[in-house]
Amino acid sequence: MAWKAIGVFDSGVGGLTVLKEIMKVLPQEDTIYxxxxxxxxxxxKSPETVVRYSRQITSFLVSRDIKMLVVACNTASAVSLTALKKEFSIPIVGVIEPGARRAAAVTRSGKVGVIGTAGTIKSSAYAKAIKRINPGIEVxxxxxxxFVPLAEEGWIDNxxxxxxxxxxxxxxxxxxxxxLVLGCTHYPILKGIIAEVMGDGVTLVDSAEETAFTVAEILGKKSLLRPTSEKGNHHFFVTDVPAGFIRVGSRFLGERLGDVYQVNLDDEAHEEEQAGEDKQTAP
Amino acid sequence: MAWKAIGVFDSGVGGLTVLKEIMKVLPQEDTIYxxxxxxxxxxxKSPETVVRYSRQITSFLVSRDIKMLVVACNTASAVSLTALKKEFSIPIVGVIEPGARRAAAVTRSGKVGVIGTAGTIKSSAYAKAIKRINPGIEVxxxxxxxFVPLAEEGWIDNxxxxxxxxxxxxxxxxxxxxxLVLGCTHYPILKGIIAEVMGDGVTLVDSAEETAFTVAEILGKKSLLRPTSEKGNHHFFVTDVPAGFIRVGSRFLGERLGDVYQVNLDDEAHEEEQAGEDKQTAP
Structure with a gap:
């Protein structure tokens, strides 16, 4: 089983920041994003729709033989983790629990802020996770x-x-x-301005690094880690044409992306063919 | 054929501003949105993906027996109209041509501005349409x-x-x-601030009204208009759960929405069942 890849998914490019940390902590592992x-x-979008999309994506990644799944999207972690764990038997980790654990460890005053998308905040997933760790913390x-459109527009310091x-x-x-928990994978891009507005006394928590440690811990416990002598390969799939993802993705990943394939999740039967047809290589 | 409904689609709620104008000009007509x-x-998103979505939606509406289709989304009008016209035999109207016609009629200086989404602007659809009408106009x-997230956040005057x-x-x-052509159905919500910034000498053009006139003209020519003694019924379908659409939609439509049904376009076979199950009524 150890030879299998780690599956990672997100609604778009943001999850590449999580993948980046996983690649740093576990350079020997193959990944499929x-x-x-x-x-x-x-x-x-509604929890119902996000759960439906998360299921389709997990089925796709599981069919590609992953040993573990990382839900790198905060919104999907917040609303679909329970459903995914019920349906699929591989270990599944989201970004909420690790982020909550870090925040609970870091706070001195016992007052933690959480920012995120409408879906993540409405789910109260971070507040619940933090209070499970320490019911005395106020969230x-x-x-x-x-924040997401601002980050995508590149307006991060005006x-x-x-x-x-x-x-x-x-x-x-x-x-x-x-x-302050940055509860969306886009928000670290706005870290500078958020830190400036919050002031010196506030620690910003980004789930990515802690999530990577959690992945390493789980794979270690299950004896699913590859030998550190190996060097992992990284594959990328997207549901829209790859061009935009390739362009923006390297900024999020901090390095050049390899080949990116397009898949049509509406219509699983055609995906292999699509993938073959629509392969694009990063320049 | 005249008894059939007019089909209207958009990526979300924005197209309701176009529907509103159609209902004003043709109160006797049934509509399916x-x-x-x-x-x-x-x-x-990429033109390829928008065309795929537009095709799925048009198939759905055509299966509901519409006599005409209005593509109320600027991006979908810009990139998918040619493909839809090739594939479907009913009359199909977008919002670009009517907006371009109005702009060409209104300008005195021969200098027209167009604002829109990345997809609409990249397609150059407005510039091409305006230049087809009058090659002397500079666009x-x-x-x-x-602008879309600002309008959805309700930050329209800060x-x-x-x-x-x-x-x-x-x-x-x-x-x-x-x-200045407001080439996105969300932008009229920001009309106040856009007008303020552009100044008094600039006329803002919104495609909705002109599109409604075009619809009336086409149906009239084809003798597909209902008698004006009738009163149209209006049905609404969405692909996510209806709650958010109902809440925001009435603001765009300017009146209370009727029943809103959810459909799953990924999986046409189940749509009737879904529609029945997930019906929600506006409060």
Whole structure:
């Protein structure tokens, strides 16, 4: 089983920040990443729809023989993890639990802020996870719908980004949280402006690194780790045409992406053919 | 044939502004609206994917026996109209041609600006349509990706909306356009701030009204109009759960929505069952 790959999925490119940390902690592992770029974003959609998409993607990755699944999307982690664990027998890890664990470990004042998409915040998944670890921690949350389009527009350090961050984070500042969970894989791109608005006393928590440690821990316990002498290969699938993903993805991954294949999840029968036809190589 | 409904589709709620104008011009007509809320937005996706979605939706509406199709989404109009016209035999109208016609009629200086999603602007559909009408008109375009999330956040008259509009519209102002096409169904919601930034001398063109006139003209020519003594019924379908559409939709339509049904376009076989199960009534 150890030879199999680690499956990672996200609604789009954001999950590449999680993949990046996994590649850092476990360079010997193969990975298969799927970005659902034809249906992105998930954060504005209903839990029912996000669960349906997550199931389709997990089926696809499981059919490619993965030994473990990482749900790198905060919204999908928040609403679909229970359903996926019920349906599939491989180990499945989301980004919420690791992020919550880190936040609970980091806070001194016992006041933690969480920002995320509308879907993630509405689910209360972070608040529940943090309180499971330490019921004494007070959790203040805020949905920040404009952060993803701002990050995608590349407006991460101008007056519009600053005013938007001030508007969204005002309540969290007033509540004097000392820890802020960046509960969406796009938000680390806005880290600079968020840190500036929150001020020096506040620690920003990004789930990616902690998630990678969790993956290593689980694979270790199950004796599913590859020997460290190996060097992992990385495959990428997307549901829209690969061009945009390739362009933006290297920024998120911090290195050049390999071949990216397009798959049609609506119509599993054709996917091999599609993948073959629509392969694109990063320049 | 005249008894049949007019089909209208959009990636989400925005197309309801077009439906509203159709209902005003042709109150006797039945309409069937589909909002692809599970896959919204289209403006950031590839032409290939938008064409695939548009085909699925058109098949669905045609199977419900429509006499005419209105593509109320600017992005879908820009990239999929040719493919749809080739495949389906009913009359099909988009919002680009009517908007272009209005802009060409309105401009005095011969300098027209067009704003829209990345997909619409990249297609050059408006520029081509305007130049087909009058090759002497100069067209200046700009994609405004943040306008849709701003409109959906309800930030239509604050400093963030103002700065965003100033940033996006700066080039168009400098080019001294006297007419600006709002090439996305969400943009009329930001009309106030756009008008303020562009200044008094600039006429804003919204395709919705002109599209409704075009629909009336085509149905009239083909003798497909219902007698004006009748009163049309209006049905709504969405691909995500109806709750969000119902909540936001009435703002776009300007009146209470009737029953809204959910359909699963991935899996046409189940749609009737789904529709029956997931019906929700506006409160």
């Amino acid at each position: 799927l970005g659902d770029t034809a249906r992105v974003p998930y954060g504005t 203040v949350t805020r949905a920040c719908p404009l 007056e519009i980004a600053r005013l938007t961050a001030q508007t969204y984070l005002k309540g969290l500042k007033e509540e004097s949280v000392d820890t | 589909l909002g692809d809320t599970a896959r919204v937005p289209y403006g950031t 200046v375009t700009r994609a405004c990706p943040l 400093e963030i909306a103002r700065l965003t509009a100033q940033t996006y519209l700066k080039g168009l102002k400098e080019e001294s356009v006297d007419t």
